[in-house]
Amino acid sequence: MDLGYGKRRVLVVGGSDGIGRAAASLMIGEGADVVIASRSEKNLLAAAEMIHAERATVPGQLVCDVTRPEAGAVLAETVDARWGALDVLVAAVGGSVRADFSALDDQAWLDNYTFNxxxxxxxxxxxxxxxxxxxxxxxxxxxxxxxxxxxxxxxVSNVHKAGLIGLTKTLALELADRNIRINTIAPGRTLTSLWTNRADMLAAERGSTREEVLQEFAKDIPLGRFAQPDEIATMIVWLCSPLASYVTGQTISVDGGIARGLL
Known part of the structure; x- marks a missing residue:
């Protein structure tokens, strides 16, 4: 199936690892011109090498820390210089904080708000x-x-991830008359470095192995396993394609069934 990515101009913020890197690679495979952005130059170079090995194409790379106030100007300058227009923006940034409510001070909330x-x-x-x-x-x-x-x-991350759903739904209404679609992805437990690092830490504390920790957390997932980043990225690629031209303002769960609610 042709997803219509030929000559499509794509910026993936948070494209050096995990779901963002997987989405960038898949879009390049579909024919898009992709720039990946990350605050870590080292991670960007490693991601570019991996994508080159997969697709025989090197993505553009931009060092940009989106938690900094000047980040917006840096992103805009890069897009302006490379293309002058943009077809796809993937904001694959954010993360969780595992702590009791009483242990979270104002700065912890503010830092995670900025990140997510x-x-x-x-x-x-x-x-x-x-x-x-x-x-x-x-x-x-x-x-x-x-x-x-x-x-x-x-x-803290539960609250802010829910906030992104509100942001997306609101912007879908505001941007519709400009023909800009916006959707959000709600992944479940995915084998990214965030989870493997966490599993290694818990394994060291418990005297077990990474695999044992991951198997424990997989018990809550109806499909019985963690997602691979490509499984989440595939939905991103479709949603950003012209084939999804009538889908906007939606939150798409790609979580193996872990979220049990009806909506």
């Missing part, structure tokens, strides 16, 4: 003029299963 919400707001706001010039423009934000089924001891 404000970074995405900055990227979208700065790139809207270029998306308006794009062809079938689409935006993806990255929520999580915890927004629909809050995880215990992850209150």
């Amino acid at each position: 919400i404000l970074s995405t707001v900055r990227a979208i706001r700065s790139l809207l003029p270029y998306l308006e010039k794009g062809s079938n423009p689409a935006i993806i934000t990255m929520s999580g299963a915890g927004a629909k089924m809050p995880y215990q001891h992850q209150v």
Whole structure:
């Protein structure tokens, strides 16, 4: 199936690892011109090498820390210089904090808000003029299963991931008359470095192995296993394609069934 990515201009913020890197690789495989952005130059270079090995193409690379106020200007300058317009923005940024509510001070809340919400707001706001010039423009934000089924001891990220759903739904209405679509992905437990690092830490504390820890956490998932990043990225690629031209303002769960709610 031709997804219509030939000559499509794509920026993946958080594209050096995990779901973002997987989405960038798949889009390049479909014929898109992709730039990946990350605050870590080392991670960007490693991701570019991996994508080159998979697709025989090296993505553009941009060092940009989206938790910094100047990030929006950096993103806009890069898009302006490379293309002058933008077709797809994937904001694959954010993360969770595992702690009891009483252990979280104001700074912990503010830091996670900046990471999960404000970074995405900055990227979208700065790139809207270029998306308006794009062809079938689409935006993806990255929520999580915890927004629909809050995880215990992850209150700060549960709240902010739910906030991204509100942001996406609101912007879908505001941007519709400019023909810009926006949707959010709510992944479940996925084998990214965040989870493997966490599993290694828990394994060291318990005297067990990474595999044993991951198997324990997989018991809550109806499909009985963690997702691979490509399984989440495949949905991103479809949602950003012209084939999904009538889908906007939606939260798509790709979580193996872990979120049990009806909505």
